[in-house]
Amino acid sequence: MKTPASENPAAKVPPLPAGFRIELDQDTKPLTDELWFGGSPARVLRLTAAGRAAWRELETGPVVSKAAGVLARRLTDAGFAHPIPPEPAREPDLTVVIPAHNRIGLLERCLAGLDGRHPVLVVDDDSDDAAAVAAVAAKHGAKLVRRESNGGPGAARTTALEHVDTELVAFLDSDCVPADGWADRLAAHFADPLLAAIAPRVRALAGDTWAGRYTRAAGSLDLGDRPARVAPGTRTSYVPTAALVARRAALTAVAIDGAVFDPRLRVGEDVDLVWRLHRAGHRIRYAPDVHVDHHEPETWRGLLGRRARYGTSAAPLARRHPDALAPLALHPWPTLTVGALLARRPLLAAAAFGGSVASMTRLLRRDDIPTSGVVRAMATAVEQTWLGCGRYGTQFAAPLLAALMVPGGRRRWGRRAALASLLLGPPVSAWVKRRPALDPVRYTAAAVADDVAYGAGVWAGCLIHRTTTPIRPAVVRRPLRVDPKGQR
Known part of the structure; x- marks a missing residue:
């Protein structure tokens, strides 16, 4: 299969036109004068001397030269920056x-x-x-x-x-x-x-x-x-x-x-x-x-019914775009760390986390990239994996999670706490971040119901279209993209 021009970094695309300005994304971080971290998906971008000169033009004004336009296109395509258009000369048609x-x-x-x-x-x-x-x-x-x-x-x-x-x-x-x-x-x-x-x-x-x-x-x-x-x-x-x-x-x-x-x-x-x-x-x-x-x-029936309808679209979309739709992206080391924590295996979790830090450090050193902040970055990856697994479990296996949390004859408080963290962690985290005009208990209950309704729609679509693609997680083996030396 050919790589589309939108995904091929070597493809020739026109520069961002003269007059455009750019603003850096909030996650873009200069590591050195030559190396930047950011983008979506995350990557390290390496600027040549010509690229650094082009950035000095963009930093203080709009695109004027071709070199600045090429860099602006590269940055906005990769998610390091976002374009600000010039004032139009006429009303749009x-x-x-x-x-x-x-x-x-x-x-x-x-x-x-x-x-x-x-x-x-x-x-x-x-x-x-x-x-x-x-x-x-x-x-x-x-x-x-x-x-x-x-x-x-x-x-x-x-x-x-x-x-x-x-x-x-x-x-x-x-x-x-x-x-x-x-x-x-x-x-x-x-x-x-x-x-x-x-x-x-x-x-x-x-x-x-x-x-x-x-x-x-x-x-x-x-x-x-x-x-x-x-x-x-x-x-x-x-x-x-x-x-x-x-x-x-x-x-x-x-x-x-x-x-x-x-x-x-x-x-x-x-x-x-x-x-x-x-x-x-x-x-x-x-x-x-x-x-x-x-x-x-404005009613739960209407809101949850709409969410379930949206969920039914996942299966036909997956048949048309099988590589574009994954409900969860799993990176091996953070996934192993989260799995060990949920299983209450702290030594295994510590070893997995250490493995993730060592693996990322080795990758960065191989490309002469500073390694400061690796521990914090991998801790964030573990947190995001935990939240992602929780959302995935709520959408597609909420009845099972709830059943496993029901108290039994023997003490299983650790297992119930781990499962509760999957079910309640994502909505509580979202409430803390958003601080909506709704108390945390009702927001959490609503978010869980929202995810369950969407997941029910996805399951219905999978049954109708006879596919499991919308519920299959994707394994991502390359945690960070690093531009090779010599690229702008």
């Missing part, structure tokens, strides 16, 4: 597309939130009250296209593209409330010719119920406040099309039998599209400095 099925009130609110600077196309996906949808669209000056059969949001967006001739298209779901100028701010990034799509932050819009407060703190479409290049295997592996600005030519180039969105997917069609764009060598970005609000269920 853009159409807003809104798929709609019923939800007249939400459609009204969505259209009212638009600024009127761009044409709007509403696609009625066979709503029960077509006249009401038409009236709302007409009230706000939007063009209307009606589908005679309901095909889901992906099919509606594909239908819309048959009626769009602008360079860019901004997809916006009817249950979203856009911020002023959201599409224009994202469109500025298309000064980069490799960019195919960019998404804003999608914040949860919900009431003051227990479910509503939980989803505001941990909305499934909210990918957080850190910008990112979007690619499988990175910190941000996908973006939803609830709100997305895309280059129309790039969308049509990856169409399947004329359909940009796979019509067989009612859920997960956005993830499939993003991964097809990535595989074709395009860039996709997440820009949380721009946001839209998204209506979320």
Whole structure:
């Protein structure tokens, strides 16, 4: 299989254009003048003398020289930095597309939130009250296209593209409330010719119920406040099309039998599209400095039902992209350390941790990389492995964990404590980090229910599609990528 241009460091890609600035990611750390640590996945980047000179240009201003553009592309592709586009010289050539099925009130609110600077196309996906949808669209000056059969949001967006001739298209779901100028701010990034799509932050819009407060703190479409290049295997592996600005030519180039969105997917069609764009060598970005609000269920039935539906998409996505979807990545040494701790084998855990430190130290010394901070880095890897295993166990084996925690005739407090740490560790850790407007007990209960519902959806999809790929962890044998000497 050929390595796509998006994954091949030797592939020739154009530099980031003149006028772009970059900002370093918060995890980027200079080890020396020559060596930087950071990126997603984590790696060590080695700068040549020419690369260091190019960085001095980028550090104080925008891209001017070709060398600076090449380095800026390298840094933003690897996740060491994020692009800041120049001010556009003109308004973008853009159409807003809104798929709609019923939800007249939400459609009204969505259209009212638009600024009127761009044409709007509403696609009625066979709503029960077509006249009401038409009236709302007409009230706000939007063009209307009606589908005679309901095909889901992906099919509606594909239908819309048959009626769009602008360079860019901004997809916006009817249950979203856009911020002023959201599409224009994202469109500025298309000064980069490799960019195919960019998404804003999608914040949860919900009431003051227990479910509503939980989803505001941990909305499934909210990918957080850190910008990112979007690619499988990175910190941000996908973006939803609830709100997305895309280059129309790039969308049509990856169409399947004329359909940009796979019509067989009612859920997960956005993830499939993003991964097809990535595989074709395009860039996709997440820009949380721009946001839209998204209506979320305010009842547990609605919230958990939506999470289960999202889970059903894992199996068909795994069949289409078997190398892009893994529920858990396991590094051998941290995994052995966590396993030993859970089994209450402290000597084995200490030996495994020592092995991880020695292995990483040997790798770094081989490439003349400073080894300070290795112990802390490997401790963080152990912590992340523990949290990952806990989330995995909750999603796919919560009934088993709960059954094993039930007190028996003999004292098994150590085993129950270990299992409880898997079940409760991830939500408690998330609560400490986020400090949401919800007490830790209710947040933890909600997070566990959320994961169980999603896992149930994944299991259902696996049974329907007869695959176990979405529940199989991946073993990662190379803990850190190190650029060879001589590369910029």
